[in-house]
Amino acid sequence: MYGSNTLRTKNPSAFAAGNVNSLCIAEKPSVGREIARVIGADTPHNGYIEGNGYIVTWAVGHLVTLAEPSEYGYVPQKDVYTDGMTRAYEELPLIPDSFKLVVLEKTAAQFEIVKRLMHRPDVDRIIDCGDMGTEGHVLQWLIREKAGNNKTVLRFCATSMTDEAIKQAMSNLRPIEQFNNVIKGGFCKKKADWILGMSLSRAMSIKYRAGVNVGRVQSPTLYFVVKRFLELQNFVVTDYYTMTAALNGGFSVYWNKDSEGRFPQAIKDSDGRVLDKNAVERVAAEIVNGGVGTVTKADKQKKATNRPQLYDITELQRDANVRFGYTAADTLSVAQSLYETHKVLSYPRTDSRYITTDLIPYVEKSVEALVKFPRYEAAAGGVIGDGLNFDKRVTDNGKVTDHHALIPTDKLTKLQDLTLMPTEEDKKRGITGVMLNSIFDLVLCRLIVALSQPYLYEHTDIEVKFTNGFIFSAVGNTPVSVGWKRYQELFDVKANNDVENEGEAAQSFPPLTPGQSVGVSSCVSVSKKTVPPKLHTEATLLTAMETAGQYIENGAVLRKKGLGTQATRAEIIKKLFDTGVVEGIKKGKTNYIQPTSKGLGIIRVMPHELYSPKITADWETVFSEIEGGKASEHDFMARFIPFVNDMVSAVKGAEESVIFKKERESHGVCPWCGKDVYCYEEKNKTRRYYCAEKCGFSFKTNETIFGAVLGKNLSTKDAKRFIADGSITLTDKSDKKITLVFVRKDYPDKTTGVPRPLCFVNRA
Secondary structure, eight states: OOBOOOOOOOOOOOOOOSSOEEEEEESSHHHHHHHHHHHTOOEEETTEEEETTEEEEEOSSOSEEEOOGGGGTSOOGGGTTTSOSHHHHHTOSOOOSBOOEEEOGGGHHHHHHHHHHHTOTTEEEEEEESOSSHHHHHHHHHHHHHHTOOSEEEEOOOSSOSHHHHHHHHHTOEEGGGGHHHHHHHHHHHHHHHHHHHHHHHHHHHHTTSOOOOOTTHHHHHHHHHHHHHHHHHOOOOEEEEEEEEETTTEEEEEOSOSSOOSOGGGBOTTOOBOOHHHHHHHHHHHHHHOEEEEEEEEEEEEEEOOOOOBOHHHHHHHHHHHHOOOHHHHHHHHHHHHHTSOOBOOSSOOOOOBOGGGHHHHHHHHHHHTTSHHHHHHHHHHHHHOOOOSTTTBOGGGOSSOOOBOBOGGGGGOSOOOOOOOHHHHHTTOOHHHHHHHHHHHHHHHHHHTSOOEEEEEEEEEEEETTSOEEEEEEEEEEEOTHHHHHHHHTOOOSSOSOOOOSOOOOOOOOOTTOEEEEEEEEEEEEEOOOOOOBOHHHHHHHHHTTTOOEETTEEOOSOOSSOTTTHHHHHHHHHHTTSEEEEEETTEEEEEEOHHHHHHHHHSOHHHHOHHHHHHHHHHHHHHHTTSSOHHHHHHHHHHHHHHHHHHHHHSOOOOOOTTTTOOOOBOTTTOOBEEEEEOTTSOEEEEETTOSSOEEETTOHHHHHHTSSOOOHHHHHHHHHHSEEEEEOTTSOEEEEEEEEEEEEOTTTOOEEEEEEEEOO
């Protein structure tokens, strides 16, 4: 029920000798070609390579996906706004009895190649060579399911694409049944996302006459941006006052806020900051007049600050955004190229910051190899001399599941030059040499820093009580051993969110003991202002997504819950920009993110539960439990389906209080009835123009006649001219001038039954 689809598998058997082949299916052509080269398949064909008992083929990204609503008899997306919207509204929520799989049109040719190879009589077994993340498992399973595979499937498990890693993975193939729960959890997530996204996006889009995207991860992420923006908008800068006292012996102590209730509440804010300058100055004068203070606390402790850990993809994305301004999507794309194409980086879509103990010798060789490069010579040599620190902060077998932390591959030991040059494929994807080298440099620097020793320092904590009863304090840190900080300074890089707060700047204190008297040199008030929150950057938004579930609830911290995964967060942020609900704003060298009016409006009218980070994080946890065999899809759906029903009812029952002006911008006057013409952008970027009064006038920029006559879709600019004038003169595929004219014909469209405008072509 609830759209369930069963996993079809076959128990693995030994590979039979003779005239048979193994069919390897990779996720991308570049990966497929590398696997083919290593295993000896050397005869190229259209869409695959064959040889040495192997056939190697590939997907081209996604080949198979979940069907659109129209495949189940629901109103097609293109007609949601042109059928009066009554039927589309009434049939919500959309919950298929069983989900249908469809082949993507743009990659259909490659799917047919894979399907034909899968059913070749001489193919004995299938080797799944997809990415090892959950999405990679599901992507490959969808292909096999749609193609109707009934042959033995084994899993190729590699964390890098070096020759050695490929050979090792091919020598240690695992039965696909070991990954059934991973596939179940990933497919359950896809179905839940389809139900929620399709149902609530339609409900809100129809309700508010605007294109509104609702997503299990997208909506809470938008909420983070809106929440921070509103906090900034509502923030009122407040002047407040602190005190600094200089004491004999060459040190100072500080008073920041009233924690003891010594000032009247009327002159303080809710955090105890004093807002009355005169009141603070009177206290400062009392301290000077008293002339002496008594040391009430003088503690010294030896402390250590541990070094940053190895990178997972989210931490790498954060640092790249802070240092270089790269978007999360850019960093993921570059890391994927370093892994697939340049083969210098381990599998990038990892959520682990640890390596397993068996990788220690391999990592040692990587650090040794870095000594020969000037950029890393001093740091690599130094950390080797200190002794590589493979403690539990770096190596922990229990914290590595599918993939270990990001580290260089063994190709590093063979390189004589670390300058990476972009391939033609890189250039097509917008990846430059600077981007490749910048991201790889971050990984190499972090490797050295993560293997270094802790930063040791002596921490001093001082309190002084003055004659008027006020207590001032100060802390100071004196370095004992700089440890990892030495190497971080050599690289001129700064860890992000890893280093503990070490308190105020280092200050030297004379020998002090409790009860000791100290003279007062001066005491002054210090004027300060409350600091407003900053808008999110991609770095801080990634952190918010990663830690979304870490709230205090009934005294317990809800850990290991977040929005999305390492593989999807970058795409979610990109989609927020693409759908026009957020926009970038640059201040100085930093790129911030703020909501558009549309984004603000969506959160305003959306039921809270749909953008609740906690609810979404809870779901993500359940999906992980299904992948681990600790929960069932049935139990999840038993809670999820009523939730979706409730949310659809909430949307339908809400009072309409927001008009999405930008979305409802008029693009002209309807030539049939004279009302406004609105525009809706479909998933494939096709723009659909339709009458606000739904008189039947509508057309798409990819109408067949445009392709047949013009050889291309109609541009946005020309579409507006076409609506305004009722005709337009353009150049056809033969470079001849033609005129397209709207001609109303009152006959029903084959699909919707609604009259559609025709275009008459005048070639005179």
